Amino acid sequence: MNIADLEDIRLHYRIDGDPDGAPVVFANSLGTDMRLWDKVLARLPKTGLKYIRYDKRGHGLSECPKPPYGMGTLVRDVERLMDHLAIRDAVFVGLSIGGMIAQGLAAKRLDLVRAMVLSNTGARIATREIWAQRIADAERGGVVALADATMTRWFTPAFRATPEFTAWRNMLTRTPADGYIGCSHAIAGTDFYATTAALRLPTLGIAGSEDGSTPPDLVRETTELVPGSQFHLIRKAGHLPCVEAPDEYARVLNDFIIAQAH
C-alpha cells in the first residue's frame, strides 16, 4: 500500500502499468474511491503508460479531515502528490469533482498537465442550493440518506438491476460523511467558467447520455470552453460510464492518450 505524507494530509495512491511510461493521472468522483478506474485500467495498454490513481481527502484509504474542504485544497493535494512522486507533463483524467480538480490544476500548474480529460463534469456542478440540501441531509442521516437518489443519477435502470450495482452503492454509503460533506462544500463553491475558458491545452470531454448529475450539455459546454477540444458521448450510460461502458470508455481514452503522450 502506498501512502504519501504531504504534511497536513496523508493520501493513498497507487501506480500501475509501465514504470517508465508516460504518466496518466486519474481523479475520481464524489463518493467513490480509486477502484472507479479498475475496469478501464484493465483495458488500457500495459506498456508505454504509467497510471497514477489516488483517493482524494475524505475518500477511500486517505485521511478524512473535518469538513468543509475548499476546491483550492483538493487541487493543492494532487499538486503536492504529483510533486512528491516527481510526475509532471501528465494526461490528467478527472471524473465529476475529479474533472473540476483537473480544471483547477491545469489553471494553476500547466507544467503538471499536458492534456486533460473532463469526464462527466462541469465548470460548475448543480447549484449552491442543491449542495446545501445534500450537505444538510448527510449531516442529519449520513451518506446513506442520499444513496437512493444518488444511484438514479449515477446509473441507468439496466445497470441498477445487475448484482454489481450493489458494490457501487456500498462504495457510496461507506464513504465517511465528513469526506462527502467536505467535498460537497468544495463543489458548491466552485465556478471555473472563466479560468477554464482561458486554458489552452488538448482537452477531451466524455459524457454519459443518461447522466443525472452532469448531463451531456453541461459536459459539452464546459469542454467547448477550451478551443480545439474534442467531445465524446457514451450512449446508455449514466454518471459513471467508466463503470457502465468500460470498453467504449477505454477505447476513447486510449485514442486520446496515445495522441497526447510522448
Ligand SMILES: O=C(O)CC1=CCC(=O)O1
Ligand atoms: O450527483 C452526484 O452525486 C454525483 C456527483 C456530483 C459531483 C461528483 O463528484 O459526483
